[in-house]
Amino acid sequence: MRHLLDTTDLSLGEIDELISLAEDIIENPEKYQDVCKRKKLATLFFEPSTRTRLSFEAAMMELGGNVLGFSEAASSSASKGESVEDTARMVSCYADIIAMRHPLEGAPRVAARKATVPIINAGDGGHAHPTQTLTDLLTIYREKGTFDNLTIGLCGDLKFGRTVHSLIKAMSRYSNVKFVLISPKELSVPEYIKTDVLEPSGCEYAEVEQMEAVMPQLDILYMTRIQRERFFSEEEYLKHKDAFILDMDKLQNAKESLTIMHPLPRVNEISTLVDDDPRAKYFEQALNGKYIRMALIITLLKWGELL
Ligand code: CP
Secondary structure, eight states, rough: OOOOOOOGEEEEHHHHHHHHHHHHHHOOGGGGTTTTOOOOEEEEESSOOSSHHHHHHHHHHHHTTTEEEEEEEEGGGGTTOOOOHHHHHHHHTOOOOOEEEETTTHHHHHHHHHOOOOEEEEEEETOOOHHHHHHHHHHHHHHSOOSOOOOOEESSTTTHHHHHHHHHHHHTTTTTTTEEEOGGGOOOOOOOOOOIIHHHHEEEHHHHHHHOTTGGGGGOOOOOOOOOOGGGOOHHHHHHHSOOOOOOTTTSSSSSTOOOOOOOSSSSBGGGGGGSTBBHHHHHHHHHHHHHHHHHHHHHHHHHOOO
């Protein structure tokens, strides 16, 4: 049984196949409208979500399948003390594939030990968010036509930002990719991302505290939210919450070909005036999330001989 717990569970060839499948789904949606007929996706969300949960559900519906699940731990038997393992084992009796979001890092991996159907990590604490990364990869590919020779600026909360950690892991596998890590010192990427991912990959990277000076270098600017829910105190959050706000002034020296991405939700880190700039691609990115999740559901069900 194959699960998707981290982006590196997929080879580069498998990522290429998922992207090709997503592009075919975009071009020929009618070909896929009954592919998952009578199959069920369970969305087990122990943490809030708009895009991930609803795009998974829309993805399964557009494949002709059905969905069941819960959107908060309080409405599941986790609130009575049921373990993640037991929940996964039970839900395997009711669904053919499970997407799970959990505040605890590693919870989907624990679930995968007992599940008898594929488990998809839909975000675990500050660790990883591999389907967001597949969404980001599809967006980069559709915008740039390649994953090589790109300079990517990652801006905001790089310490707790699981989407950033997953994207660095994924993009550092391609050729001549450079990272510019833009954050306050207190929110810089965890040491393991540097020692276990960036340095072994040989990718160039720089850590800076301001975005203006590096803007002209960037092919992609990946903005992130300062995440209130990950801070240990409100005081710490308030200190950093307005650290970076992307507005039209800051884009003055940016390339015409820049792609501005954001996993969303946004709070105030991108001015709404930027939304009308043709370089802003974050809403297209959210739509791509549905297509790549359709491709992933089909692929995991096929690998598990469930389709
Ligand atoms: N990008 C993302 O994970 O959004 P949600 O938290 O709304 O699912």
